[in-house]
Amino acid sequence: MSTASTATGNVPTTNVAALAADTRSKMISGVVMAAVGALALWGFGLTSRVSNGAHTLFGLKYDPTQTGGLGPISAPAQEVALALTSLAILCGLVRAFAPISKKIQLWLDGVYFASLVISFLVWAAAGSSVGLNVPSIIVLTAAGAVPLILGSLSGLMCERSGVVNIAIEGQFLFGAFAAVITASSTGSLWAGAIAGCLGGALMCALLAVFANRYLIEQVVLGVVLNLLASGVTGFLYDRVMSTNGGTYNQAKGFSAIKIPGLSSIPIIGELFNQNIIFYLAYVLVPVMWFLLFRTRWGLRTRAVGEHPTAADTVGIKVIGLRYRNVITAGLLSGLGGVWLTLGLASAFGKDMSSGKGYIALAALIVGRWSPIGAFGAAVLFGFATELQVALSSLNTPIPGAYLAMAPYLVTIFVVAAMGGLTRPPAASGKPYIKG
Amino acid sequence: MSTPEPENNEAADAAKSATAAPKPQPDRPPRDWGVIIRNVFTAENGAMVTFLAIVLALVVGALMIVLSSTDTMNKLGYFFASPGDFLSSAWNDISSAYSSLFKGAIFDPATISGTPEQFFGPISNTLEYATPLIFGGLAISVAFRAGMFNIGGQGQLIVGAIFASYVGFSWTALPGLLHMIVAVLAGIVGGMLYGGLVGWLKAKRGAHEVIVTIMLNYVALLFLGGWLLNTSVFHNPAAAGQAISKPASSTAVLPHLFGDQLFTDIGLLFAIAATFAVAWFFKRSKLGFEVRAVGLRPSAARTAGINVSRVQIASMLISGALMGLIGVTQTLGLANPNNNSLSPNIDAGLGFSAITVALLGRTKPWGVVGAALLFGALQAGGALMQTQAQVSIEIITVIQALIVIFVAAPQLVKEIFHLRAHKIDTGKGGGEDTPTVDPFHTTETINVAGGEE
Numbered sequence: 045m046s047t048a049s050t051a052t053g054n055v056p057t058t059n060v061a062a063l064a065a066d067t068r069s070k071m072i073s074g075v076v077m078a079a080v081g082a083l084a085l086w087g088f089g090l091t092s093r094v095s096n097g098a099h100t101l102f103g104l105k106y107d108p109t110q111t112g113g114l115g116p117i118s119a120p121a122q123e124v125a126l127a128l129t130s131l132a133i134l135c136g137l138v139r140a141f142a143p144i145s146k147k148i149q150l151w152l153d154g155v156y157f158a159s160l161v162i163s164f165l166v167w168a169a170a171g172s173s174v175g176l177n178v179p180s181i182i183v184l185t186a187a188g189a190v191p192l193i194l195g196s197l198s199g200l201m202c203e204r205s206g207v208v209n210i211a212i213e214g215q216f217l218f219g220a221f222a223a224v225i226t227a228s229s230t231g232s233l234w235a236g237a238i239a240g241c242l243g244g245a246l247m248c249a250l251l252a253v254f255a256n257r258y259l260i261e262q263v264v265l266g267v268v269l270n271l272l273a274s275g276v277t278g279f280l281y282d283r284v285m286s287t288n289g290g291t292y293n294q295a296k297g298f299s300a301i302k303i304p305g306l307s308s309i310p311i312i313g314e315l316f317n318q319n320i321i322f323y324l325a326y327v328l329v330p331v332m333w334f335l336l337f338r339t340r341w342g343l344r345t346r347a348v349g350e351h352p353t354a355a356d357t358v359g360i361k362v363i364g365l366r367y368r369n370v371i372t373a374g375l376l377s378g379l380g381g382v383w384l385t386l387g388l389a390s391a392f393g394k395d396m397s398s399g400k401g402y403i404a405l406a407a408l409i410v411g412r413w414s415p416i417g418a419f420g421a422a423v424l425f426g427f428a429t430e431l432q433v434a435l436s437s438l439n440t441p442i443p444g445a446y447l448a449m450a451p452y453l454v455t456i457f458v459v460a461a462m463g464g465l466t467r468p469p470a471a472s473g474k475p476y477i478k479g
Numbered sequence: 480m481s482t483p484e485p486e487n488n489e490a491a492d493a494a495k496s497a498t499a500a501p502k503p504q505p506d507r508p509p510r511d512w513g514v515i516i517r518n519v520f521t522a523e524n525g526a527m528v529t530f531l532a533i534v535l536a537l538v539v540g541a542l543m544i545v546l547s548s549t550d551t552m553n554k555l556g557y558f559f560a561s562p563g564d565f566l567s568s569a570w571n572d573i574s575s576a577y578s579s580l581f582k583g584a585i586f587d588p589a590t591i592s593g594t595p596e597q598f599f600g601p602i603s604n605t606l607e608y609a610t611p612l613i614f615g616g617l618a619i620s621v622a623f624r625a626g627m628f629n630i631g632g633q634g635q636l637i638v639g640a641i642f643a644s645y646v647g648f649s650w651t652a653l654p655g656l657l658h659m660i661v662a663v664l665a666g667i668v669g670g671m672l673y674g675g676l677v678g679w680l681k682a683k684r685g686a687h688e689v690i691v692t693i694m695l696n697y698v699a700l701l702f703l704g705g706w707l708l709n710t711s712v713f714h715n716p717a718a719a720g721q722a723i724s725k726p727a728s729s730t731a732v733l734p735h736l737f738g739d740q741l742f743t744d745i746g747l748l749f750a751i752a753a754t755f756a757v758a759w760f761f762k763r764s765k766l767g768f769e770v771r772a773v774g775l776r777p778s779a780a781r782t783a784g785i786n787v788s789r790v791q792i793a794s795m796l797i798s799g800a801l802m803g804l805i806g807v808t809q810t811l812g813l814a815n816p817n818n819n820s821l822s823p824n825i826d827a828g829l830g831f832s833a834i835t836v837a838l839l840g841r842t843k844p845w846g847v848v849g850a851a852l853l854f855g856a857l858q859a860g861g862a863l864m865q866t867q868a869q870v871s872i873e874i875i876t877v878i879q880a881l882i883v884i885f886v887a888a889p890q891l892v893k894e895i896f897h898l899r900a901h902k903i904d905t906g907k908g909g910g911e912d913t914p915t916v917d918p919f920h921t922t923e924t925i926n927v928a929g930g931e932e
Contacts, residue, residue, distance in 0.1 A: 210689075258888035260919050263628055263689055265887070267834055268880050275876030276543070282871030283547035394873075402693050409690055445705020452694040452701075459686040 070149075073461050074140025077156060081132035084160055088167035089129050093441075094121040100166045101175025106314040108177065114310050121170035128163035132156050161427075168440045181427075181434050183314045189426030190325045190387065191216065191397075194380035195404025196411065196418040197332050201373035202248075203413060204336065205366050206349040206471040207255050210266025211247060212377050213401025214273030219244040219381020221277040224392040225285070227385075228294040237298075237321070237382050244378020245371050247273060252370040256363055259475045270401070278394045285392060297389025321379065321387040328376070333415040345369055349469035352476040362476045380404070403429075406455040413468055425451035521899045529839070531892050532885030533853075536878045537577070543877065544576050544870055545569045576870040583863025584856035596740035601859060603741040607814055609848075609855025610743075611805040613750040615833020616840055616847035617757045618674075618801035622688075623842045624761065625794035626774040631677055631692025632830025634699035635670040635799045639806025641703060642669030644821040645713070647727025647811055655730045659811070662731040663749070666807035667800045673699070674799015675792060682788035688795070696830070704823030715820060724821035732819050733812045746808035751848075753801060758844040760797075770794050805829050828876075835883045838919065854879055887919040 088094070100121045104114040135156035139149060169176045195212040202209035222243030227236025251269060254260045285293040298319035306316040336342040344365060347355040352362045384400075385392055403425050410424075411417030428450040436444060519527055545551055551572055554565040582588075584605050590597040615632055622629035629635075643666030646658075653661055673695065680686040707713050708722040715725045733744040760767040772780040773790045781787050809815060809825050836854055840846030861875035885892055893900060 254884065254888060258890050260884070260887045264834070264838065264919065265884075267630060267831065268838075268883050268887075271831055271835065271876055272880035272884070275873050275880060278873035279543060279871050279877060280547055282873060284549070288549070399697055402697070406690065406694065443706045443709075445701045448705060449698050449701045452697045456680070456686070456691055456694045456698075459690050460680050460684040 069461070071140045074136050074138075076136075077139060078133050078136030081129055081136050081156070081160065084132060084163060085126065085129035088163045089122060089126040091167075094125055094167055094170045096171075097122070098171035100124070100169045101172065102169075103175050103177040104179065104311055106177070106179040106183065116175060119166065121166050125163045125166050125170075128159040128166070132159045132163070135159070168435055168438055168442075172438050174437065176434065176438075179311050179314055181431070182312060184430040184433060185423060185427040186315055186326075187318070187322065187388075187426075188430040189423045190322055190383050191380040191400050192404045192407050192422035192425055193325045193329060193419055194376050194383065195401055196408040196422055197328055197415065198244075198248075198373040198377035198380070199405055199408045200332070200336075200413060200415060200418055201345075201376065202251075202370050203408070203469055203472045204349045205345045205369040206352060206362075206469060206474065206476065207252065207366055207370050208262040208266060208473040209248070209251060209370070209373065209377075210263055210405060211251055211269040211273070211401075212380075212404050213397055213399070214266075214270040215244040215247045215374055215377035216381040216384060216397035216401045217273045217277045217395070218247045219378035220384045220396060221280065221381070221392055222378075223382040224295050224385040225280075225292050227296070228292055233296060233298055233386055236386055237379070240382035240386070241375045241378040244376070244381055245374035248370050248374025248377070251374075252367050255370075255475060256366055259477070262473045262475075274395055277392075281392060281394055289391070293391045295385050295389055295391050297386055319387060321383045324379070325383070329415055329419045336415065346469070348476075349471055352471050352474075356476075356478065363478070366476070377401075377404075403451055406451065409468075410455055410458045424454070428454070517899070520896075521901060525841070527898075528889045528892050529882075529886055531896055531898075532882050535885050535892065535895065536881035539881055540874050540878045541573045541577070543874065544572050548572050575868040576864055576874075579864045579867040580857070580860035582860070582867075584860030596738075599737070599741060601863075603737060603743040604859035604862075605852065605856040606743045606747050607812070607855075608858040609851040610746045610750045610812070611808050611814070611829050612832060612836045612851035612854055613848055614753060614801045614804040614808070615829055616836035616851050617753055617844060618798040618805075619833050619837035620840070620842035620844065620847055621757060621760075621770070621794050621801065622798040623837060624774045625770045625791055626777060627678075627681065627688045627791065627795065627798075629674070629677070629692055629795065629798050629802075630689055630830070630834065631674065631695050631799075632802045632805070632833050633826045633828075634692065634696040634830070635673045635802035636806040636809065636826055636830055637699040637703050638673040639666040639670035639799075639803025640810045640821055640825045641707065641806070642666050642803070643731075643807045644724055644727060644810045647731035647819065648725040651728045651730070653730070658728070658730040659733065662727070662811060663804075663807050666810075667803045670803020670806060671796050671800040674802060675796040677799070678792035678795025681795070682791040700823070700826075703821070703825070708821065708823060713821065722823050723817060726818045726820040727811055731811055733808065735813070742813055744808070744813045746804075746812045749804060749808075750851075753804065754844050754848055757801075761844065766790070766793060802830065802833075805833075832879065835879050838883050839886055 098121045099118045102117045102119065104116060135152045138144065139152050139156075144152070165176060195216065198215065199209045199212055219240040223236040223240030226239035227233050230236070247269060251262075251265065254265050255262045281293075298321060300317050300319050301323070303316040307313045309316075336345065344355065344360050347358075348360060348362050348365050356362050380400075381397070384390070384396060390396075404422065407421035407425055408418045410421040411419065429448060432444040432447045435442075435447065518524065521527070548568075551565065551568040554568050558565050583601055586598060586601050590600070615636075618632060618635075619629055643662050646662040646665040650658065650661065677688050677691050677695065680691050681688045704722055708724055713724045715721075715723050733746050735741065736743045736745050736747055761771065769780065769785045769790045770793070772783065772785055773787050773794075777787050780790075806825070809827065809829070810821055811819055832854065836847060836850045839850035839853070840848070857875045857878060858872075861872040864870050864874075865872045892898065
């Protein structure tokens with residue numbers, strides 16, 4: 045990765061040093077986590093917002109005006125916040141000093157994070173008469189994660205086959221634009237959705253051609269393709285949509301499909317009353333995992349991404365597979381673009397993806413190039429970005445901008461903390477030249 | 480460190496000199512004008528490829544203008560009945576757009592008899608638009624030569640702009656010229672800190688700079704637009720409800736360079752000075768040599784005793800400082816539309832345009848200046864094109880991106896124009912300058928979240 049990690053690399057004699065460095069970095073990050081926990085204990089548990097015996101209301105109905113169902117839960121704010129932040133500090137300390145396996149460490153991280161987040165929510169909503177609407181937060185998070193999931197799956201497919209896809213943002217834009225213009229000029233949502241997917245695939249085809257045939261450096265190429273997509277969609281928006289929005293930019297969204305039975309479960313029932321793209325995104329995660337790790341195609345794809353020369357030797361057509369995978373990945377990120385317009389029933393606007401493509405890329409990296417990990421990171425980032433909406437009515441002293449920054453800061457922290465530990469597919473970003 | 484690709488540069492050079500050396504000048508006369516002219520039209524001639532790339536990009540732009548013009552496309556419906564209608568309408572679209580592009584960028588023939596201000600107006604606009612692009616292109620180049628891809632220009636220039644703006648509106652006790660100098664320095668320091676953070680994370684923590692810079696861009700953007708401009712320190716009370724800062728005091732504002740009528744400020748002088756400095760840095764300074772060595776082959780540089788971490792941090796500091804200067808000209812320069820105050824969109828996408836400038840200039844300082852002048856001209860002309868020909872300025876972004884893609888893929892240009900692949904050997908072996916990092920095809924040094932394993 046860089047100086048530090050190359051030093052801790054493959055040579056066996058440096059293994060001891062590497063282990064020592066690993067233990068040290070585990071200790072440092074554990075101590076940092078505990079320190080952050082202590083700060084949270086002071087901030088969330090001991091400030092005036094919670095100290096006067098305030099209670100936090102957790103609403104358990106998606107639509108609070110509805111009669112029947114579960115009533116809200118009221119929790120004493122200070123006690124809960126103190127308990128949760130203490131738990132977080134404990135997790136940090138255990139992580140720092142106890143000899144634990146990687147698996148337990150992962151669980152500890154999860155508990156640490158969850159308790160910090162819940163204590164923050166308890167603090168933020170303390171004393172409010174409305175409280176937090178838990179089902180609504182869940183639905184917002186799930187919906188906010190949809191484009192991130194689709195984008196990171198697209199990036200995953202590309203990187204696993206050895207092509208870096210930084211242009212997810214551009215594919216979102218192109219997909220969103222193609223979807224809305226087709227849907228509103230033909231009047232068919234399905235035609236729009238297909239056009240959106242193809243729009244993403246077209247952008248990915250450009251990426252594939254220039255990366256594989258003309259061997260342009262792929263990160264550079266991705267950035268330039270993002271500029272291109274932003275320019276083309278912005279130009280066409282100005283020329284066609286802004287003057288004639290009624291015919292070309294009128295988005296009707298996909299209507300929700302209620303799954304009988306599941307949709308009447310309390311608290312999470314609303315998750316089963318969403319549109320088809322929503323379901324598709326979540327179904328694609330296990331599908332992608334299965335395809336990548338349990339099928340012949342997946343084995344070949346991973347081989348091409350890790351060691352193309354070896355894959356070529358056993359008769360896999362490296363370049364052909366890369367073309368196919370990258371263009372197919374474009375269908376996924378195009379679908380992410382379709383979600384932004386037809387999925388959310390909103391009109392197209394210039395640069396409307398507003399960085400979601402880059403957050404999807406971050407989710408892929410934080411999720412360490414695995415479908416399940418990317419899914420987890422996407423949900424986490426969706427939660428962080430949508431939380432602002434939930435908190436805007438609560439009048440917290442923390443400005444929304446800082447919450448919106450959270451996914452970016454988490455990503456920086458993760459890549460800085462994991463440093464040499466994260467490893468992308470070995471051939472990712474390297475064009476394959478046969479011969 | 481086991482990839483075969485890094486050898487490409489040296490290997491190609493070796494191969495070139497090997498083929499050139501054995502057959503010195505047996506049967507070819509030393510100066511054959513036919514050969515020299517034919518050699519102009521080869522894929523190896525960078526200038527020719529660049530020129531053809533610009534032509535291609537303009538052609539694609541013209542196509543887009545016609546395709547998106549509803550009037551003209553309606554005439555296409557009865558093309559076979561009356562092709563002249565469609566063709567003249569399409570020609571009209573294109574010529575009105577590109578002639579106003581030219582008038583806005585270079586000069587307007589109608590002003591030949593006018594005042595000098597009118598005559599030089601467009602060219603001074605071009606220079607003003609080129610100024611931040613020069614800084615940005617140099618910034619990307621410095622990082623690139625050290626093997627790093629700085630996509631964080633947006634964030635670094637925002638932080639630079641915040642610093643410069645703060646000094647500009649609050650340290651009003653400073654006397655005239657000193658106030659401006661301090662404000663400029665503050666902007667440099669701001670960009671430097673934000674860029675240096677990236678270098679530090681890369682060198683010490685192994686965090687990949689592409690990821691970190693992308694994330695830091697959004698952090699800076701949200702920090703500025705979502706919070707800072709609403710605080711009482713920065714927010715302009717006169718503009719209630721708007722996220723806009725107090726205007727910089729007039730002593731901190733960069734003065735006009737060519738008189739009050741022309742739209743160029745002394746930022747251009749800073750840009751030229753920066754170009755000289757960066758050119759000197761690469762050619763003559765010890766650190767510049769180390770930067771190039773690290774960029775070409777980090778492992779070899781490390782073996783030669785160069786402290787790679789230090790070089791990476793230093794090059795990101797310099798890169799950030801240059802980006803900070805964009806923040807300075809964006810806030811304190813004439814390009815600022817809001818009376819020299821800070822607004823959320825202060826970056827105007829320059830952090831990303833800078834990448835295209837650096838690539839087109841092939842990360843060489845004077846190449847960057849040329850590319851910046853071209854893109855500055857497109858920006859200045861695009862502004863007039865938008866008002867005169869009602870063609871959205873977004874087309875300029877498309878043209879810029881296309882130029883860079885075509886230049887990066889000389890093979891494609893060669894295929895389109897049926898250019899000869901290689902120069903005909905005139906017996907004058909090689910003669911190329913020292914190897915530099917190829918901005919388009921390096922495979923070892925830039926690799927998202929990966930790198931030299």
